[in-house]
Amino acid sequence: MANKTIRTLVFILAFSIAGYAIVQYGILQASNAGLVSFKLQKPDFALKPWIYVLYTHIFTAIFALIIGPFQLFIKPTLARRSWHRRLGYGYVVSITVSGIVNVYLSLFATGGWISSFGFMSLDVLWVSTTLIAVRKIIAKDIQAHKIWMLRSYALTFSAVTLRILLAPLAILLGDFEAAFRVVAWACWIPNLLVIEFVIARMRLRQRQ
Structure with a gap:
């Protein structure tokens, strides 16, 4: 029952954040988004x-x-199985492209080098865990593939945790840039800790 609730919550949060991003950046003006509008306040910021x-x-x-x-x-x-494989290809390509372009974005991250280092670390781990998962399935190690994909998606889910944490942190700290420095790390480190706990429990059940 608990597992079903968690899975349902993951679906809801993932689709909610995806829907928000599509509306904010695909339908409304990107300049109205919080991060973009904050950057536009800086005279030396080049939008393009x-x-x-x-x-x-x-x-x-x-x-x-x-x-x-x-x-x-x-x-x-x-x-x-064929759909799983096709969607898997799409997942891997999406993360690889997103991770690569995010290196550029990390260099200009709000909050300076602390934010840049946090997001850069996320990018490296995100792409690495995904490619390790690919290598495991090529080697037909299904269990290891699943474990590395769990790690990969925990990092993908940082898109959700970032948006959940950013506004409360900004209010608590009273400074958007300070909040961004914190969230650059807080959006993914707890995710990895949680998924490592889940993986440890899975391994324990398999030994019993």
């Missing part, structure tokens, strides 16, 4: 080409965010 790189990062990350739960929580039966 930064905004185009941001669009690339957002929409590839969204694709990975909404694909992930289907890949992790719906068992790839024989009938679904």
